[in-house]
Amino acid sequence: MPAAVRFGVNYTPSEGWFHHWLDFDLDAVRADLDSVAALGMDHIRVFPLWPHFQPNRTLIRPRAVEDLVRLVDAAAERGLDVNVDGLQGHLSSFDFLPAWTRTWHRRNLFTDPDVLDGQAAYLRTLAAALADSPNFLGLTLGNEVNQFSAAPHPDPDRATAAQVDAWLERMLTACEKGAPGKLHLHAEYDATWYQDDMPFTPAQAARHGALTAVHSWVFNGTAQRHGHASVPARHHAAYLVELSKAWAGRPDRPVWLQEVGAPAPLVPAEHAAEFAEATVAAALDCPDLWGITWWCSHDVSRGLADFPELEYSLGLLTSDRRPKDIARALTRAARDHRESGSGTRFPARAPAPRTTALVVPADPAARSRCAPGGDVFDAFFALTADGARPTTVLDTRAADPDHLAARSITEAVTPDQVLRTPRGGTSP
Structure with missing residues (x-):
């Protein structure tokens, strides 16, 4: 039997949110991690706030690093592996960047030699501090750092794709030097796949680092256009997993669904559990899926101000650590996946190859075709509704028999071929 897909959560502390690093309380963290472990999760992703850990370019606070190690150790005691995000960066609409990169010290995050x-x-330093922890999975460079590099950010740090390429190589090398052999990666929000002028490209996402990470949020126009119960909404995460494979350097590159959530009111609370089950079932039907990490563990306390409304209710658990219906749904899915054979909704068997490939443009300036409303997006979900289980292939590879054979692809179809042919399935 193949290794089971990993199930985990992005850890949002129930007390103080990520500001808990200012007043780190190990007992509170332990209580949070107990509530996560009780859900049957096997890993967490954690978020040091970069300005708190490195308030000056040449000062990395030893106490902050020690607190991170203590959190990782506490997770180990509860059977939880840990991925650590480094450059935080951006979280839940707030930017956390050190003063030595802003205002009077304004320097580009991706190109300035001193900042690099x-x-x-x-x-x-973070990697080296955790290198000997057996439950340390590796570092993610930061949370959706591509949002700093282009619009719609109000003050972007502009960079070219070549400069981003160099930045990724240098930062991943630094992680590897600190903790050799771990799963070091980078992760961006879906503008990497959808925004024509984004300097972080699909090829970078699918080729740099130990695996590819995708973040799936249906508030990107998917749920607005199609509704929370639609084929596109329930299969959006699977779409990003399969879309990433068009650019991968090798056919078996693992993909991590590193963020996915049920944002209200687009996904009403009474439908969140059903949405989660459908999303997980669709993702598990993608070959080479490494893991599913739900956003997020605990709700943001209503005592904290100025968050977008949807951020307060994304947790599997309330801010007083009580599980919601969506938590119980994820628990069932994780348990059934680990324990089941092939006859359940969440089978532990390896999915069959996806033999039909939708042709997508290799040109990064045409990425909007893959976004909600684009012809690639619409064609993928027309095929999905028709039961075809599509994957994707670049237009530059669609006639390469060796590439197609390596990926078990027997049919490559273009969006116009799909969209002009009446389909037998349910309309997306």
């Missing part, structure tokens, strides 16, 4: 030196030193 500071970032590399910080990532290397």
Whole structure:
């Protein structure tokens, strides 16, 4: 039997949110992790706030690093592996960037030599501090750092794709120097796949790092256009997993569904559990899926101000650590997947190859075709509704028999071929 897909959560502390690093309380963290472990999860993703850990370019606070190690150790005591995000960066609509990169010290996050030196030193330090922890999975460079590089950010740090390429190589090298052999990666929000002028490209996402990470949020126009119970909404995460494979350097590259959630009111609370089950079932039907990490563990306390409304209710657990219906749904899915054979909704068997491939443009300036409303997006879900289980292939590879054979693809179809042919399934 193949290794089971990993199930985990993005850890949002119930007390103080990520500001808990300012007043780190190990007992509160332990209580949070107990509530996560009780859900049957096997890993968490955690978020040090970069300005708190490295308030000056040449000062990485030893106490903050020690607190991170203590959190990782507490997770180990509860059977939880840990991925650590480094450059935080951006979280839940707030930016957390150190003062030595802003205003009077304004320097580009991706190109300034001094900033790069500071970032590399910080990532290397975090990795080295955790390298000997057996439950440390590796570092993610940061949370959706691509949002700093282009619009719609109000003050972007502009960079070219070549400069981003160099930045990724240097930062991942720093992680590897600190903790050799771990799963070090980078992760962006879906503008990497959908936004024509985004300097973080699909090829970078699918080729740099130990695996590909995708973040799936249906508030990107999917739920607005199609509704929360639609084929596109319930299969959006699977779409991103399969879309990423068009650019991968090797056919078996693992993909991590590193963020996915049920944002209200687009996904009403009474339908969140059903949405989660459908999303997980669709994702588990994708070959080479490494893991599913739900956003997020605990609700944001209503005592904290100025969050977008949807951020307060994304937790599997309330801010007083009580599980919701969606938590119980994820628990059932994880348990059934680990324990089941092939006859359940969440089978532990390896999915069959996806033999039909939708042709997608290799040109990054045409990425909007893959976004909600684009012809690639619409064609993928027309095929999905028709039961075809599609994957994707670049237009530059669609006639390469060796590439198609390596991926078990027997049919490559273009969006116009799909959209002009009446389908037998349910309309997306």
